[in-house]
Each structure stands twice: as C-alpha cells, then as structure tokens.
Amino acid sequence: MQQYLDLMRHVYEHGVDKQDRTGTGTRSVFGYQMRFNLQEGFPLVTTKKLHLRSIIHELIWFLKGETNISYLKENKVSIWDEWADENGNLGPVYGSQWRSWPTPDGKHIDQIAQVIHQLKNNPDSRRIIVSAWNVAEIEKMALPPCHAFFQFYVAPPNKEKGQTKAQLSCQLYQRSADIFLGVPFNIASYALLTMMVAQVCDMEAADFIHTLGDAHLYSNHLEQATLQLTRTPKSLPKLKINPEIKSIFDFRYEDFTLVDYDPHPHIKAEVAV
Numbered sequence: 001m002q003q004y005l006d007l008m009r010h011v012y013e014h015g016v017d018k019q020d021r022t023g024t025g026t027r028s029v030f031g032y033q034m035r036f037n038l039q040e041g042f043p044l045v046t047t048k049k050l051h052l053r054s055i056i057h058e059l060i061w062f063l064k065g066e067t068n069i070s071y072l073k074e075n076k077v078s079i080w081d082e083w084a085d086e087n088g089n090l091g092p093v094y095g096s097q098w099r100s101w102p103t104p105d106g107k108h109i110d111q112i113a114q115v116i117h118q119l120k121n122n123p124d125s126r127r128i129i130v131s132a133w134n135v136a137e138i139e140k141m142a143l144p145p146c147h148a149f150f151q152f153y154v155a156p157p158n159k160e161k162g163q164t165k166a167q168l169s170c171q172l173y174q175r176s177a178d179i180f181l182g183v184p185f186n187i188a189s190y191a192l193l194t195m196m197v198a199q200v201c202d203m204e205a206a207d208f209i210h211t212l213g214d215a216h217l218y219s220n221h222l223e224q225a226t227l228q229l230t231r232t233p234k235s236l237p238k239l240k241i242n243p244e245i246k247s248i249f250d251f252r253y254e255d256f257t258l259v260d261y262d263p264h265p266h267i268k269a270e271v272a273v
C-alpha cells in the first residue's frame with residue numbers, strides 16, 4: 001500500500017489550503033491516480049488498522065439496492081449514520097442508482113445486472129459502466145455520490161504469463177476523496193467488488209485503478225496523517241471468497257475471510273459531515 005502513503009504525502013506536501021462545504025478546511029490537490037494489482041494481495045491499508053467488516057457490509061448493502069441504513073444498523077455499521085434522516089433514509093444514493101436507475105418512461109435500469117451480462121456476453125465492450133451520478137436526482141440525495149462512475153475492462157488471458165482466465169480490471173472516478181478516512185474504505189470496497197465480479201464471470205481480478213478528483217486531507221486529520229506517514233507498510237493480506245457463489249447478488253458477509261492482516265494500530269479521526 002505504498003501507493004496510498006505516496007498519495008497522502010503528495011497532498012500533505014503539495015496541497016493547497018481550500019475551504020469546503022463542511023466548514024472544516026482541507027489541504028487539497030485536483031487529479032491523482034493509483035493502480036493496485038489485485039494479484040499482489042488485497043489492498044487493505046496496513047499503516048493503520050481498518051475494519052473490513054464495515055466495508056463488506058456497506059458493499060453488500062449497495063448491491064441489495066438499499067438506501068435505508070437499517071441493514072447497516074442491524075450489522076452494527078455506523079458509517080452512514082450522520083447523513084440519514086429520522087427514518088434512516090438517505091434518498092436515492094448508490095444502491096438505488098446501481099440497481100434501479102429511473103428512466104424517463106417510468107422503468108428502472110439494473111446497472112449491476114447489465115454489467116454482469118455485458119462482461120459475460122460482450123467482454124470487449126468499452127461501455128461496461130456503472131454511474132451513480134444521476135444528475136436529475138442529485139438534489140434528493142443526502143450526499144451526492146463521491147465514488148461516482150466506474151468502468152470494467154477485460155483483457156484476454158496472457159498464455160506466456162501462465163494465465164488461463166480473462167483478466168478483469170476496474171477503474172473508478174471519485175470526484176471527492178477524503179484521504180485519511182474515506183479513501184482506505186473506497187480502495188478496499190472497489191477491490192472487493194472487482195474480485196466478486198471476476199468470480200461470478202469466471203475471470204481473474206487484475207487491476208483496480210483509482211482516479212481522484214478533489215483529493216483532500218481535512219485540516220483535523222493532518223496530525224493523524226503525520227503519524228501515519230512515519231509508518232512502514234507491511235505485506236498485504238489476502239482475501240478469500242467462497243468459490244461456491246456464482247451470482248453477484250448472492251454474496252453474504254460469511255463468504256469473505258481476510259487472512260494475514262497484521263496492521264499498525266488504529267488511528268482515530270473525526271469524520272466531516
């Protein structure tokens with residue numbers, strides 16, 4: 001996870017001071033890209049301890065198409081609490097756009113099902129895309145999507161490298177990136193999604209490419225960042241997925257096992273709302 005620390009150091013050293021919606025203040029750069037080869041291990045930050053539990057449940061919740069935090073609450077995940085209304089609703093955020101993007105004629109599009117269908121039937125397509133950025137519905141969302149748009153890409157197996165399966169990569173465009181708290185979650189979440197999609201399409205997960213728009217360190221995270229930058233990344237853990245699961249909608253929390261994760265201690269920070 002050297003890539004993550006490089007990002008943090010880059011923004012720490014070269015970011016400009018910039019005000020933001022939350023009133024916290026940030027140090028920010030515009031435009032940055034990281035690449036994680038998923039064959040080298042699972043890209044979970046090792047320079048502080050992270051709870052993969054919250055990340056897995058959040059992704060399962062997105063894939064269910066849910067936008068009420070009750071599933072998260074039942075599973076003791078609190079990362080969306082601050083944005084929900086008194087009934088636990090967030091408006092038509094990620095889950096709603098991924099699974100049931102509304103069309104002008106009153107129908108709904110399941111972008112995840114379409115992506116799986118395209119990967120299986122037309123893997124060379126350059127249109128294998130999921131967008132959470134539904135311009136017409138932004139106003140109804142508790143928070144406009146930060147990880148807004150992602151695309152899958154399939155390369156044929158490279159026989160010289162001993163590959164037998166097609167190689168699946170995913171690139172995400174994230175318009176706004178909270179480097180200390182959010183980005184480690186976002187990397188793990190999309191790496192996991194890429195591995196899940198690869199499994200159900202009988203492909204091998206290759207690269208996750210993370211492209212950032214406004215990449216910022218909140219001013220109340222700078223001290224934590226300084227501490228984290230003194231730490232040396234450890235070897236990456238592995239993530240084992242139950243090989244029996246053949247549909248993207250059938251994964252449950254119990255189907256994932258993290259092995260050999262030996263991070264530095266957790267570093268606490270306040271989330272900006």
Ligand code: THF
Nearest residue numbers: 051054078079146178181182183185267269271272273
């Ligand atoms: N808003 C802000 N300011 N930052 C974000 O990263 C962010 N998100 C989601 C929506 N709005 C955001 C919410 N994701 C934590 C992590 C991710 C979140 C929100 C909060 C957090 O507090 N993490 C702590 C505790 C984790 C836990 O409870 O397990 C941590 O130490 O990692 C990014 O898309």
